[in-house]
Each structure stands twice: as C-alpha cells, then as structure tokens.
Amino acid sequence: MDDAVTQCPTCHVAVGASERFCEACGAGLSPTVGAVEPVPAEESMKGTPVPDDLGGTASTCQACGGEVSADGYCGTCGARAPRRRDHFSEQPAAWVAAVCDRGIRHTRNEDAVALAADAEPGSRAVVVVCDGVSSSVDSDLASLAAARAARDVLAFSRSRGMGTGLSLAAAVIARLEAAADAASEAVLEVTSKANNLAAVGSQSVPNPASCTFVAAVLEQDLLVVGSVGDSRVYWLPDTGDATALTLDDSFAQEQIAAGVPRAQAEAGPQSHAITRWLGADAPEHRPTTATMTIAAPGWLLVCSDGLWNYCSAAKDLAELVAQTASSSPAAAEPLALAGALVDWANARGGKDNITVALARIHPG
Amino acid sequence: MADFSAEVYQNEFLPDGGTDVHAIVTVTCTGAGAAGQAGHGDAAEIVIVDTSGSMGQFNIRAAQQAAAAAIDQIIDGTWFAVIAGTHEARMAFPAGRAELGMVQMDSTTRTSAKRAVSSLRADGGTAMGTWLTMAARVFATVPSLAQKHAILLTDGENQHETPEQLTAAIEAARGQFQCDCRGVGSDWQVAQVRRISQALMGTVDIIPTGAQMAETFETLMRQSMGRGVASATLRVWAPQGAQLLFVSQVAPTVLDLTSRRQEVNALTGGFPTGSWGDESRDYHVAIRLAAKGIGQEQLAARVQLAIGDSVVAQGLVKAMWSSDDTLTTRINPEVAHYTGQTELADAIQEGLAAKAIGDDVTATAKLGRAVQLAAETGNDEATAKLKKVVDIDDPNAGTVRLRRGVDKLDEMALDTASTKTTRVKK
Numbered sequence: 001m002d003d004a005v006t007q008c009p010t011c012h013v014a015v016g017a018s019e020r021f022c023e024a025c026g027a028g029l030s031p032t033v034g035a036v037e038p039v040p041a042e043e044s045m046k047g048t049p050v051p052d053d054l055g056g057t058a059s060t061c062q063a064c065g066g067e068v069s070a071d072g073y074c075g076t077c078g079a080r081a082p083r084r085r086d087h088f089s090e091q092p093a094a095w096v097a098a099v100c101d102r103g104i105r106h107t108r109n110e111d112a113v114a115l116a117a118d119a120e121p122g123s124r125a126v127v128v129v130c131d132g133v134s135s136s137v138d139s140d141l142a143s144l145a146a147a148r149a150a151r152d153v154l155a156f157s158r159s160r161g162m163g164t165g166l167s168l169a170a171a172v173i174a175r176l177e178a179a180a181d182a183a184s185e186a187v188l189e190v191t192s193k194a195n196n197l198a199a200v201g202s203q204s205v206p207n208p209a210s211c212t213f214v215a216a217v218l219e220q221d222l223l224v225v226g227s228v229g230d231s232r233v234y235w236l237p238d239t240g241d242a243t244a245l246t247l248d249d250s251f252a253q254e255q256i257a258a259g260v261p262r263a264q265a266e267a268g269p270q271s272h273a274i275t276r277w278l279g280a281d282a283p284e285h286r287p288t289t290a291t292m293t294i295a296a297p298g299w300l301l302v303c304s305d306g307l308w309n310y311c312s313a314a315k316d317l318a319e320l321v322a323q324t325a326s327s328s329p330a331a332a333e334p335l336a337l338a339g340a341l342v343d344w345a346n347a348r349g350g351k352d353n354i355t356v357a358l359a360r361i362h363p364g
Numbered sequence: 365m366a367d368f369s370a371e372v373y374q375n376e377f378l379p380d381g382g383t384d385v386h387a388i389v390t391v392t393c394t395g396a397g398a399a400g401q402a403g404h405g406d407a408a409e410i411v412i413v414d415t416s417g418s419m420g421q422f423n424i425r426a427a428q429q430a431a432a433a434a435i436d437q438i439i440d441g442t443w444f445a446v447i448a449g450t451h452e453a454r455m456a457f458p459a460g461r462a463e464l465g466m467v468q469m470d471s472t473t474r475t476s477a478k479r480a481v482s483s484l485r486a487d488g489g490t491a492m493g494t495w496l497t498m499a500a501r502v503f504a505t506v507p508s509l510a511q512k513h514a515i516l517l518t519d520g521e522n523q524h525e526t527p528e529q530l531t532a533a534i535e536a537a538r539g540q541f542q543c544d545c546r547g548v549g550s551d552w553q554v555a556q557v558r559r560i561s562q563a564l565m566g567t568v569d570i571i572p573t574g575a576q577m578a579e580t581f582e583t584l585m586r587q588s589m590g591r592g593v594a595s596a597t598l599r600v601w602a603p604q605g606a607q608l609l610f611v612s613q614v615a616p617t618v619l620d621l622t623s624r625r626q627e628v629n630a631l632t633g634g635f636p637t638g639s640w641g642d643e644s645r646d647y648h649v650a651i652r653l654a655a656k657g658i659g660q661e662q663l664a665a666r667v668q669l670a671i672g673d674s675v676v677a678q679g680l681v682k683a684m685w686s687s688d689d690t691l692t693t694r695i696n697p698e699v700a701h702y703t704g705q706t707e708l709a710d711a712i713q714e715g716l717a718a719k720a721i722g723d724d725v726t727a728t729a730k731l732g733r734a735v736q737l738a739a740e741t742g743n744d745e746a747t748a749k750l751k752k753v754v755d756i757d758d759p760n761a762g763t764v765r766l767r768r769g770v771d772k773l774d775e776m777a778l779d780t781a782s783t784k785t786t787r788v789k790k
Binding site for chain 1: 601602603604605606631659661662663664666678680
C-alpha cells in the first residue's frame with residue numbers, strides 16, 4: 001500500500017489517496033462522497049457476481065417485517081433492505097456459528113466468513129474469516145471467494161499424518177497452507193475477471209482485489225490456526241487466561257514488537273496498515289501458524305478488526321463474551337452470541353465491517 | 365408501443381430532525397403513436413362551438429372555418445361529433461336523429477360534417493354547463509371509447525345558468541373526457557373557463573381575434589390525434605406513517621393534482637394524467653416523513669406512471685439523514701425552479717384578481733413579486749406579458765407600477781399564460 005498519503009477529512013489521520021474509507025474513523029473517502037448520487041446497489045458486482053445464496057436483498061424488511069420490493073426498499077415503511085451480502089450468518093452445526101455484517105459506516109460488506117463442522121460438539125470444525133482491503137476494487141467478492149475456497153480445502157481434507165501429536169499438527173498446518181493457496185487463487189481470479197471485463201492487462205489495475213486470511217481448524221482437542229493480515233483468533237476459556245492465538249501482520253504489531261504499548265500502537269495513525277495480505281500485489285501469503293491443545297471448556301472466537309477495534313485485549317474480549325453470554329440462556333447459543341457481539345460493535349459505531357465466528361468447546 | 369421513462373431530481377440529504385422531502389420527477393413518453401391506433405379502444409373527438417348571439421357575423425364565420433379545420437385533422441376511424449352551444453346545447457353533427465350519437469370519420473362523414481358546421485348560426489345565450497353535460501352524454505353513446513377529447517370555444521360569460529349549475533356540470537364531467545378550452549376576444553372570464561380546463565385535464569388560452577381561430581383549432585386537434593396513449597395514471601407511494609404533502613404537475617403547466625387522489629392501496633394514490641403523446645411532463649412531489657437518525661436512509665416515495673394496472677416507469681425519491689451541512693443545505697435547482705414557477709402562477713392570478721376589484725396595493729405587490737420570480741426563473745414569456753400590464757422599475761427587487769389603460773386582451777393573455785412554465789435551463 002504505497003499510496004500517496006492524504007488526510008481523512010473527518011478525523012484528519014493520514015490515509016492513502018486511493019483508500020475508499022478511512023481505516024481510523026470509517027468515514028467514506030472516495031471522490032464521490034458528497035455527490036448527490038448514492039452508491040448504486042450493485043456497484044461492486046462487475047465481473048464475478050456475488051454467489052447466488054448471498055445475491056440480491058432480503059425479501060423481508062428488517063425494520064417493519066414488510067415485503068421488500070424489487071427496487072430494494074421496503075414496500076411498507078420504505079427502509080432500505082440490506083443486501084444479503086451485507087449481513088449474513090452461517091451455522092453448520094449447533095456449536096459453531098458466525099455473523100458477518102456491513103457495520104454502520106461502510107457502504108458495503110467486504111468481510112467474509114465460511115464455516116464447516118461435524119455435528120458432534122467439539123469434534124471437528126473449520127472457521128475461515130477474510131477481510132477485504134477497502135482500497136481495492138471488488139474486495140467484497142474476493143474475500144468471499146477466498147474464505148469459501150479455503151473452507152472447502154480445509155473441510156475436504158482429513159489427512160492426519162501419523163494420526164497423533166506433532167505429526168497431526170504438521171498435517172493440519174500443511175492443510176492450512178494449501179487453504180491459503182486456494183484462497184489466494186480465488187482472489188487472483190476475481191482480479192483477473194475484473195481485468196478481462198476492463199479489457200486491459202492485469203498489470204494496469206491500480207488496486208487489485210486483496211484481503212486478509214485467518215483460519216482455525218479444530219481436530220478434537222487440537223486447535224491449529226494460520227493467519228495473513230490482521231484478522232484474529234482468540235481462545236477464551238471459561239476459567240483461566242484468555243489468549244490471542246494470532247499475531248497481526250500490521251504496522252501496529254511491528255511497533256508493539258518494538259516495545260510500544262498495545263493501546264498506543266493500535267491508536268496510531270498508520271496502525272491499521274497491514275503488512276501482509278492475499279492478492280495480486282502480495283509478495284507471498286504463507287500463513288503464520290500456531291497450535292494449542294484445548295483442555296478446558298471455552299469459546300473459540302475468530303473475528304475481523306470490526307470487532308477487535310473496540311475490544312482488542314484477550315482478557316477484555318473474554319469478559320465481553322462472558323457478560324454477553326450470561327444475559328440469558330438463549331444468549332449463550334453460538335449464533336445468538338455472535339449476533340450480539342456484532343450488535344455490540346455496531347452500537348460502538350460500527351466503523352468497519354464486522355465478522356464474529358464462535359465455536360463452543362467442551363472437551364472430554 | 366409507447367416507452368415511458370422517469371427521472372428524479374432532488375436533494376435527498378436531510379439534516380438531523382429533517383422531515384420534508386421535495387422532488388421533481390420528469391416523466392417522458394416516446395413512441396406514443398396516433399390516437400386510437402393502439403388497439404386498446406377507440407378515440408373520440410367532440411368540437412363544441414359557442415353559437416351565442418354575441419359571436420356575431422364575423423366570429424361565427426371564423427368558428428365555422430375553425431370547426432372545419434379541426435374536422436380535417438381527425439384521423440379516419442375516430443368517432444366524432446359537433447355540438448353547438450348557446451343557453452342550451454344542440455347537436456350540430458351528426459344531427460337529425462332522435463337520440464344523441466357519434467359517427468366514425470371517413471370521407472363521407474367528413475364532408476357531411478363540414479357542410480353541417482358551415483350552417484351554424486349565432487343566436488341565443490351562454491350556458492357552458494349544458495354543453496359539457498351533453499358532451500359527456502354523447503361520448504357515453506359509444507361503449508368502445510378509450511380516449512375522449514373535446515375542444516370548447518366560447519366568447520362570453522356564462523350568463524344563462526347559475527355558478528352552482530356550472531360547478532355541478534363540471535364535476536359531473538370530471539373524468540369523463542378531457543377538454544381544451546379557448547376563449548375568443550375579451551368578453552369571457554379566464555378564471556371561469558380555467559376551472560373547466562383544469563377539471564377536465566386540458567389547457568386554456570386566449571384567441572385574440574376570430575382570424576386566429578382556425579389555426580388554433582387545427583393545432584389543438586393535431587396535438588390530440590398525436591396522443592397515442594389513451595390514459596395514464598401517476599401513482600405515488602409513500603411509506604406507512606408518512607404524509608403526502610402535495611403532488612403537482614409543474615410542466616408544461618402548473619396543475620395541483622393533490623385533491624384528485626384515487627386510492628390504489630393504503631399507501632399508494634393514483635392521480636389521473638389523461639392521454640399522452642410524445643412529450644415530457646414534470647411533477648413536484650412533497651412528502652413528510654418521521655425523522656430518522658443520522659446516517660439512515662429510506663425511500664420517501666415511489667413515483668410511477670401506470671397504464672391500467674401496469675407500471676411503465678418508476679422514479680425513487682429518497683431520504684438520507686446527514687450531519688454534513690454541505691450536503692443538507694444544498695438546494696436542488698429543479699425543485700427551486702418549479703417552486704418559483706408555481707409561486708409565479710399564483711402571484712399573477714392573485715395580482716390580476718386584485719387589480720380587477722381595484723385593490724391596487726395588493727395588485728402592485730403581487731405583480732411585482734411575479735416580475736421578480738419571472739426574472740429569477742428565466743420565464744421570458746411571462747416577463748414579456750407582465751411588461752404589458754406593469755411598468756418595471758427593478759425586476760430583481762420586484763418594484764413595479766400598474767400601467768393605466770392596459771389592453772384587456774393583454775391582461776387576459778397574461779392570465780391564461782400564468783400556469784405555463786419554463787423548464788430548468790441545463
């Protein structure tokens with residue numbers, strides 16, 4: 001991201017000239033902001049269409065329950081119906097669920113999530129989150145294609161090496177690397193389709209589609225995570241210390257590594273600039289991996305910066321999750337809890353897209 | 365098949381707490397074809413000629429020629445009739461039958477009709493309500509009609525029936541047919557005839573002398589024959605809980621449609637627009653919404669043109685609440701232009717009405733405001749006509765003096781032209 005740096009007109013932090021939103025405050029930065037014409041509903045849909053299951057708008061109005069008209073607005077109250085891509089959830093098994101949401105400030109949802117899980121609680125699960133980089137075109141398509149491609153690789157492959165211990169961990173790490181390759185391929189394909197449509201060579205696209213990548217694979221008590229960029233995996237045990245299992249590839253993390261306190265580093269003007277990503281202009285995309293053995297009940301939480309922006313430290317996040325889950329028995333269900341955490345981030349301003357994926361684990 | 369399109373001009377940004385959304389919706393029709401040719405029902409024309417005694421030798425002769433000129437423009441196959449109007453209505457063509465009726469145009473009926481109108485005589489009084497009532501009954505004799513249009517000519521005041529009788533006749537005719545009205549000379553009342561033309565979705569204008577009558581009739585009939593879309597309705601949907609403040613046609617003429625609402629469903633009103641040729645009409649729609657939070661967006665109105673039950677064009681009027689003053693204070697040029705033009709029409713009519721009763725103070729103020737608005741909105745025709753009624757000291761400030769010895773025809777021309785609008789200069 002070697003854009004010329006300008007200032008966000010809203011919060012005055014430094015931003016790249018081609019960024020479409022301020023990463024700090026979420027304000028729109030594109031030259032069209034302030035024009036009377038709103039962003040067309042299908043603005044991003046060139047080249048590759050959004051997959052059918054997330055195309056178009058919801059048919060029922062979220063505001064009043066009325067029927068949504070073909071023009072994308074409620075036929076009763078006139079509320080703009082969200083595009084399905086703007087807010088969707090997945091729940092492959094009762095114990096694994098995710099909610100992916102546009103947030104408040106952005107005009108489209110460039111986050112994506114894809115899940116797979118076996119029915120037996122705590123047995124086997126795959127969670128992939130990709131966060132499209134908003135300075136590039138079609139990042140909403142790229143992130144979704146990447147997350148689903150990676151999920152498919154991880155869900156299909158059951159190679160276990162020698163079957164136990166280090167050998168199983170090595171096999172899962174190899175799967176994660178293959179999944180990152182597949183995700184990267186999917187991103188490149190989106191850029192290539194955009195190029196074909198623009199009838200220009202791939203080198204001439206100024207901002208090829210790009211996104212972050214984080215995946216968590218649970219094989220019974222073994223958890224393996226891999227990450228490129230700044231989407232995160234947290235392990236939040238019901239008792240004991242919560243931990244972040246990933247390290248961001250970001251300017252802020254580099255500062256933290258150099259000794260700057262986390263809160264200060266993450267508040268800095270360039271803190272959200274990521275140093276690694278998937279995309280045509282990425283030098284490499286080998287995920288940084290980590291493994292752990294799960295020995296106590298807790299929550300596996302995978303999220304984009306739309307959530308952790310408001311609650312970065314693992315300890316704070318564990319408190320937030322515990323508090324949110326304790327409000328009622330139903331609130332402790334994975335889908336309800338993920339939705340409640342998305343609502344919480346929106347209530348804090350929703351300045352970025354928000355993805356929250358949760359798996360409830362009760363070992364042994 | 366006719367093609368319709370709709371374009372919306374508005375500033376959709378509302379400030380915190382803002383509730384009122386204004387938009388101009390331009391509806392354009394192309395490929396309308398000729399009247400009665402679409403296969404959805406026949407077209408019919410009635411020419412209504414004032415044959416009261418006041419027409420005199422010269423004007424009755426001009427009226428005969430004008431009726432003949434109109435007949436020449438009617439396409440073969442179109443149903444037609446001619447009514448002679450005095451203190452009562454009489455069938456001039458087809459005549460000689462016990463009951464009312466119409467005939468279809470062909471070479472024979474065209475010749476017969478022109479012969480019939482050449483024998484019209486000036487004799488009797490004026491009761492325009494009876495003319496409208498008969499026209500409605502004549503149209504009703506042909507069940508296959510989809511498009512009904514009349515041209516009404518008068519030269520004088522409606523003396524031989526009460527205002528209540530005229531009102532009742534207008535209301536009974538409303539929705540039955542469209543009627544373009546023309547007054548010849550200066551002895552008729554613009555306000556009276558305008559009531560008829562506005563209720564019956566037509567135009568009103570002055571024909572200064574009988575010599576210009578034939579050309580006017582020919583033009584009116586040619587225009588009517590070019591309206592291949594028999595009938596269309598403007599539909600306006602507003603969200604539940606919202607209030608539709610008004611719906612007004614603002615171009616080519618100002619016509620408030622608000623009270624003509626017919627319920628399509630609880631949230632949608634239908635406003636009849638009559639027949640369409642290849643043309644463009646602008647509508648001003650104003651909606652009052654419950655204010656929403658900053659950053660929220662909603663639809664304020666769907667403005668559609670419908671032919672029967674099928675929607676052929678739609679424009680979306682939106683509302684977005686913003687804390688950005690540069691967005692919310694922006695004035696949409698189309699909305700501002702037509703707001704000014706609507707006020708201009710009112711100012712001219714109110715100014716002339718005040719002048720007629722000798723209230724020179726009000727007349728000077730209203731006509732001064734009209735001069736100002738005409739200058740602001742670039743309505744050169746209105747400015748030219750105003751100049752014949754007032755001396756303009758300062759068009760920008762709207763300071764004027766009433767002229768003495770104004771030609772009555774000039775005053776009436778200003779009055780009839782008051783509702784004509786100019787379009788926004790792009």
